[in-house]
Amino acid sequence: MADDETHIRELIERWAKAVHEGDMDAVLAAHADDIVMFDVPPPEDGVRGIDRYRATWPPFFDWQRQGACFEIVSLDVTAGDDVAFAHALLRCGTGKELGADPERRLRLTIGLRKQDGHWTVCHEHHSFTHKD
Numbered sequence: 001m002a003d004d005e006t007h008i009r010e011l012i013e014r015w016a017k018a019v020h021e022g023d024m025d026a027v028l029a030a031h032a033d034d035i036v037m038f039d040v041p042p043p044e045d046g047v048r049g050i051d052r053y054r055a056t057w058p059p060f061f062d063w064q065r066q067g068a069c070f071e072i073v074s075l076d077v078t079a080g081d082d083v084a085f086a087h088a089l090l091r092c093g094t095g096k097e098l099g100a101d102p103e104r105r106l107r108l109t110i111g112l113r114k115q116d117g118h119w120t121v122c123h124e125h126h127s128f129t130h131k132d
Helices: 001-021 024-028 049-065 097-100
Strands: 031-038 069-079 083-093 107-117 117-125
Touching: 001 024, 001 031, 001 049, 001 069, 001 083, 001 117, 024 049, 031 049, 083 097
Parallel strands: 031 117
Antiparallel strands: 069 083, 083 107, 107 117
């Protein structure tokens, strides 16, 4: 299992780097065609399918080009034989946002399944705490 956990950790670290760099092909790599994502912006009932998942990223990449960061602060992985999950905290924000709230963290949960011997992301959940 430790080897699987290492592979999953590396997969998530590559994904986070790709998100930060705006590399769509690498963001989509290792994602299932039937992925379900619950994201910070709407829709409230989530995004289903790789095409809709893909469509969520260009506005985020545009926002990130304003100087925002997207970096993993902590990452925990638990892997079974054919399913796994990970949860992480990320620094995600512009310099102004993080300056106003240095402890601001994006919460990330990822669900994976093993398909044909490879780990595949089938679920993502991104959220921030509600501060009001």
